[in-house]
Amino acid sequence: MSAVEVRELVKQYPSFELLRVSFDVRENRITGFIGRNGSGKTTTIKAMLNLIHPDSGTVSFFGKPMVMNEAEIKQRTGYSTGTVNWYPRKKIKDIVQAVKSFYDTWDEEAYRKYLELFCLDETKMPIELSEGMKVKFNLLLALSHKCDVLILDEPTSGLDPFSRNELLDIFTELKNDGVAVFFSTHIISDIEKCADDIVYISKGKIVAATSKEDFILKYSEPGESLEETMLRMEGGVSHA
Numbered sequence: 001m002s003a004v005e006v007r008e009l010v011k012q013y014p015s016f017e018l019l020r021v022s023f024d025v026r027e028n029r030i031t032g033f034i035g036r037n038g039s040g041k042t043t044t045i046k047a048m049l050n051l052i053h054p055d056s057g058t059v060s061f062f063g064k065p066m067v068m069n070e071a072e073i074k075q076r077t078g079y080s081t082g083t084v085n086w087y088p089r090k091k092i093k094d095i096v097q098a099v100k101s102f103y104d105t106w107d108e109e110a111y112r113k114y115l116e117l118f119c120l121d122e123t124k125m126p127i128e129l130s131e132g133m134k135v136k137f138n139l140l141l142a143l144s145h146k147c148d149v150l151i152l153d154e155p156t157s158g159l160d161p162f163s164r165n166e167l168l169d170i171f172t173e174l175k176n177d178g179v180a181v182f183f184s185t186h187i188i189s190d191i192e193k194c195a196d197d198i199v200y201i202s203k204g205k206i207v208a209a210t211s212k213e214d215f216i217l218k219y220s221e222p223g224e225s226l227e228e229t230m231l232r233m234e235g236g237v238s239h240a
Helices: 041-048 070-075 092-100 108-117 131-143 161-176 188-194 212-219 226-236
Strands: 002-012 017-026 030-034 056-061 077-081 149-153 180-185 197-202 205-211
Touching: 002 041, 002 180, 017 041, 017 056, 017 180, 017 197, 017 205, 030 041, 030 161, 030 188, 041 056, 041 149, 041 180, 070 077, 077 131, 092 131, 108 131, 131 149, 131 161, 161 180, 161 188, 180 188, 188 226, 197 212, 197 226, 205 212, 212 226
Parallel strands: 030 180, 030 197, 077 149, 149 180
Antiparallel strands: 002 017, 002 056, 197 205
């Protein structure tokens, strides 16, 4: 079953466009959204969440169109991007107090669990956090209400290798709890470690959207790592 269905998304900018982007995010699966910087990952995610309006195409969550059910869908969807800048001189606990008021499903137990796991001090202010800790704070907010779909834009950006592995393990834990996880990255080792499915975008066009096993069978040459496959494809993909 698909938790999210993206169909024929088109978004044109003067110097870039999404070209009929279509794929599914399946329930109880981790989907890695892979592509080099500037390939269209963030634009796609913003269109999925109605943060930008596509020129054409549709997005549905849980079988319901986003455009007609946005408030309900966003109650059930966690989202995090490494580019959010919160009030830099407000304490974390005060920011959390404001954010939690938007969610009927806020889970205080989950909040405390991830606060401890991420070693965040809620008396600190964002201005006092490292870039990696800011990423963890964004993730803390996304994980602290009972979401059915978790959408993350470059969540491992700025994290040290230990913290990255810790986060990927959390993805697996969430999948086992029934959450559909969709995360974009240009770090191929993250995909190798935890993804069940791969959506690969290049120059605004979906090149592949399939299980990791089928991707390897179809695109990898004998003895080739997934990273080597991606590098070869990125160098030789036809966009006709």
